[in-house]
Amino acid sequence: MPKILHNNPQLNKNGELQHLLSIEGLPKSIVNHILDTASSFVGISDREVKKVPLMRGKSVFNLFFENSTRTRTTFEIAAKRLSADVINLNIQASSASKGESLLDTIDNLSAMHADMFVVRHAQSGAPYLIAKHLVETGQSHVHVVNAGDGRHAHPTQGLLDMYTIRHYKKDFTNLRVAIVGDILHSRVARSDIHALTTLGVPEVRAIGPHTLLPGGLAEMGVQTYTNMDEGLKDVDVIIMLRLQNERMSGALLPSAQEYFKSYGLTPERLALAKPDAIVMHPGPMNRGVEIDSAVADGSQAVILPQVTFGIAVRMAVMSILAGGRA
Amino acid sequence: MPKILHNNPQLNKNGELQHLLSIEGLPKSIVNHILDTASSFVGISDREVKKVPLMRGKSVFNLFFENSTRTRTTFEIAAKRLSADVINLNIQASSASKGESLLDTIDNLSAMHADMFVVRHAQSGAPYLIAKHLVETGQSHVHVVNAGDGRHAHPTQGLLDMYTIRHYKKDFTNLRVAIVGDILHSRVARSDIHALTTLGVPEVRAIGPHTLLPGGLAEMGVQTYTNMDEGLKDVDVIIMLRLQNERMSGALLPSAQEYFKSYGLTPERLALAKPDAIVMHPGPMNRGVEIDSAVADGSQAVILPQVTFGIAVRMAVMSILAGGRA
Amino acid sequence: MPKILHNNPQLNKNGELQHLLSIEGLPKSIVNHILDTASSFVGISDREVKKVPLMRGKSVFNLFFENSTRTRTTFEIAAKRLSADVINLNIQASSASKGESLLDTIDNLSAMHADMFVVRHAQSGAPYLIAKHLVETGQSHVHVVNAGDGRHAHPTQGLLDMYTIRHYKKDFTNLRVAIVGDILHSRVARSDIHALTTLGVPEVRAIGPHTLLPGGLAEMGVQTYTNMDEGLKDVDVIIMLRLQNERMSGALLPSAQEYFKSYGLTPERLALAKPDAIVMHPGPMNRGVEIDSAVADGSQAVILPQVTFGIAVRMAVMSILAGGRA
Numbered sequence: 001m002p003k004i005l006h007n008n009p010q011l012n013k014n015g016e017l018q019h020l021l022s023i024e025g026l027p028k029s030i031v032n033h034i035l036d037t038a039s040s041f042v043g044i045s046d047r048e049v050k051k052v053p054l055m056r057g058k059s060v061f062n063l064f065f066e067n068s069t070r071t072r073t074t075f076e077i078a079a080k081r082l083s084a085d086v087i088n089l090n091i092q093a094s095s096a097s098k099g100e101s102l103l104d105t106i107d108n109l110s111a112m113h114a115d116m117f118v119v120r121h122a123q124s125g126a127p128y129l130i131a132k133h134l135v136e137t138g139q140s141h142v143h144v145v146n147a148g149d150g151r152h153a154h155p156t157q158g159l160l161d162m163y164t165i166r167h168y169k170k171d172f173t174n175l176r177v178a179i180v181g182d183i184l185h186s187r188v189a190r191s192d193i194h195a196l197t198t199l200g201v202p203e204v205r206a207i208g209p210h211t212l213l214p215g216g217l218a219e220m221g222v223q224t225y226t227n228m229d230e231g232l233k234d235v236d237v238i239i240m241l242r243l244q245n246e247r248m249s250g251a252l253l254p255s256a257q258e259y260f261k262s263y264g265l266t267p268e269r270l271a272l273a274k275p276d277a278i279v280m281h282p283g284p285m286n287r288g289v290e291i292d293s294a295v296a297d298g299s300q301a302v303i304l305p306q307v308t309f310g311i312a313v314r315m316a317v318m319s320i321l322a323g324g325r326a
Numbered sequence: 327m328p329k330i331l332h333n334n335p336q337l338n339k340n341g342e343l344q345h346l347l348s349i350e351g352l353p354k355s356i357v358n359h360i361l362d363t364a365s366s367f368v369g370i371s372d373r374e375v376k377k378v379p380l381m382r383g384k385s386v387f388n389l390f391f392e393n394s395t396r397t398r399t400t401f402e403i404a405a406k407r408l409s410a411d412v413i414n415l416n417i418q419a420s421s422a423s424k425g426e427s428l429l430d431t432i433d434n435l436s437a438m439h440a441d442m443f444v445v446r447h448a449q450s451g452a453p454y455l456i457a458k459h460l461v462e463t464g465q466s467h468v469h470v471v472n473a474g475d476g477r478h479a480h481p482t483q484g485l486l487d488m489y490t491i492r493h494y495k496k497d498f499t500n501l502r503v504a505i506v507g508d509i510l511h512s513r514v515a516r517s518d519i520h521a522l523t524t525l526g527v528p529e530v531r532a533i534g535p536h537t538l539l540p541g542g543l544a545e546m547g548v549q550t551y552t553n554m555d556e557g558l559k560d561v562d563v564i565i566m567l568r569l570q571n572e573r574m575s576g577a578l579l580p581s582a583q584e585y586f587k588s589y590g591l592t593p594e595r596l597a598l599a600k601p602d603a604i605v606m607h608p609g610p611m612n613r614g615v616e617i618d619s620a621v622a623d624g625s626q627a628v629i630l631p632q633v634t635f636g637i638a639v640r641m642a643v644m645s646i647l648a649g650g651r652a
Numbered sequence: 653m654p655k656i657l658h659n660n661p662q663l664n665k666n667g668e669l670q671h672l673l674s675i676e677g678l679p680k681s682i683v684n685h686i687l688d689t690a691s692s693f694v695g696i697s698d699r700e701v702k703k704v705p706l707m708r709g710k711s712v713f714n715l716f717f718e719n720s721t722r723t724r725t726t727f728e729i730a731a732k733r734l735s736a737d738v739i740n741l742n743i744q745a746s747s748a749s750k751g752e753s754l755l756d757t758i759d760n761l762s763a764m765h766a767d768m769f770v771v772r773h774a775q776s777g778a779p780y781l782i783a784k785h786l787v788e789t790g791q792s793h794v795h796v797v798n799a800g801d802g803r804h805a806h807p808t809q810g811l812l813d814m815y816t817i818r819h820y821k822k823d824f825t826n827l828r829v830a831i832v833g834d835i836l837h838s839r840v841a842r843s844d845i846h847a848l849t850t851l852g853v854p855e856v857r858a859i860g861p862h863t864l865l866p867g868g869l870a871e872m873g874v875q876t877y878t879n880m881d882e883g884l885k886d887v888d889v890i891i892m893l894r895l896q897n898e899r900m901s902g903a904l905l906p907s908a909q910e911y912f913k914s915y916g917l918t919p920e921r922l923a924l925a926k927p928d929a930i931v932m933h934p935g936p937m938n939r940g941v942e943i944d945s946a947v948a949d950g951s952q953a954v955i956l957p958q959v960t961f962g963i964a965v966r967m968a969v970m971s972i973l974a975g976g977r978a
Binding site: 045046047048049050051069070073074076077080081283284285287304305307308310311 | 435436
């Protein structure tokens, strides 16, 4: 997992959230503020009129240098429920192909009086680069939200996972949490580990084959297991990771069937965890690869509530950044 | 033409419209209610401010598994004029390619508190499958509108065609209506036939080459003609169908020129119908293939009013489903 | 540079702006009215709520037959800040591929009660053709804005360039303006030349290699220079043009490096102009090809203010056309 920047530009001089780039380096008080604010938004989506005017007249740009309809959609919905104007830009097809540099594109959009950039990029660190540039050039009215950068971070996914755990388990300080699968390539895993540590979870486990467990987990306070049955024993929360299709045919893994045999979450394996353990997944799921349908659709799965909470968490992040706190 | 489901899930227990999937099985009272509601929306598009707040804060997802800019645009406009938030999802490029199942995608979007799915799919029955799933899993707050599924149905096109006929002819019960062209592959033809029958049109004719006339028309009460001149004799309404480009080069037809010679609507042929007959076409037209420009641009063509009425009809369907009746 | 139409359909019978197709033939009074109106919009983008209700309920269609995310975005933002509903249509992927004619597409969208078409097309004259058709068929409620057609015109770029010059130089009647680069293929150059002439700029210079200087410049009152140092001498305004990538590998130019040596704007060359000269560029820039980074990021560059003013100018054009003057 790459280190990005030692100077964390996501807080302003007063220690307030200026950009959301990574959960690493985010104070616990800010994480809790986001979760509390999200909580006030959860009810809004159930109302007849699901909109609040907190970002009326603000312009949110979804800058997706890497295609992800699902994530883009969650940000688009969150922004529209805050009454913002949303502009979707698929940058692959655009100026990038005309040879314009990333920062020239950013300066241009910023000159159109953008208020927020939601950035997805295949390159780790791209949102940092953008945030740093905005800070250095005095464009502090524009905020950056990292919507996933390379293998580095996916902070809103980490935050919605924390919201979900808090919703079902109330207290973080007595939990045993297992993250299962391709930890090595997962920005979700990285964001979750930082969030769980920040919030005081005493035991975080990473479960997966040797080839998909990165170095450095021990230094982050994470216990590693290559045997899934041992790793799941008595855990309160199981976070399954998506096995990327490209891994299945690669040299790191034998086959999808083999993987399921060793690391697929079946009802039998789930029974090893605590009886009230919850099962999470960032989606989209590969049924029959990392998770059995009986578990995915079972009573312990909270995968769809994660999606619902995800909208509220993104509304919270955006409204806090825009200064319109709930 | 495939049969889809015997249990029609488009009505709720109280017999109210829950989903719009097909005109087949839709009670006449509901068809008339949609047309009456549309009538109240026709004037809105002429006003200075074309919006009504009936769907303010509602989220409409255009789920287009098959590309159709024109149809997507009509739904997008209709939803925006009702003040809904619209999210366009081109699913080919999205999760489908990540191997997620259709119903997992639906569950995910539904968990984002979608209010309505407008679904276009190359597979006949896909909107049924989605609606059935939503009903079975207790997600009855989400409504499905079929925007065209395979060769099966295109109910809003059928309804806007009925609106157009009613507008110009007032009474359905004394009409002779001819549908001309590739009946075999046309979901428009199928929807129109069901609608015309439901509304009491006494004589429906299908005109086309043997190879493009499906079996079963007689059972539906439709008279078939392979000779266009005979088929057009004394009709009140002519519904021309688009000849799909892929048919022109196929084995079913000789050539576009040959087709025009036998089934193209020319001024001479139009003269065989009643003097006040109207000419309809669902668009986009192939001028010189199924219709002569002199007819398309002539005084009997009501092809552009169809488009205008289409917006009102879609506003009616959406607002009725969302419970915000006009 | 192609001549398009002798009958300029962009003014209605009362001499008011009906369509914005080209700066050629636009009276000075209308140019000034647009610039004055834009001036009232510049402040809006700085406000907390950046929206005004001038186009509430109006439907603006971005019809991009040629891809340009950047230009489309500026019009989308401008329309949304005027509270219009915006529909983005990428027509390559749509009906055009189904063989529908341009004017049939226009009639269809117009029948959906469009209020405005923002048209980008690779073919010179396409927006004229559309405007002419709308006028001839009595659809005078729909307005056309040319967002760039072939090599012909890009009038909103010309207008925002004039806004920028007026902002920094106040008076047009004592200026020396140089346009540098590929004049031959540039619709920006053409629009700028017409605007500068209309506004009374006494000296307009075109600088570039022989192969990229079109004939007819002298007749337009433009002085030509193939030596950049001579051309820049004592000018007040330098408008750099983007060198299209396709030119760099073509027969008209040796190489990007050679081009930069002869026509790249370096600090040394900039020093030949007046000390308070401003440097403009329509973007996206090719740093190191037509412009040195030291100049692009230097104190004389007004390239980002151009972008900001561009939003206000587009808001002005749209609101004037829609009849909702500020």
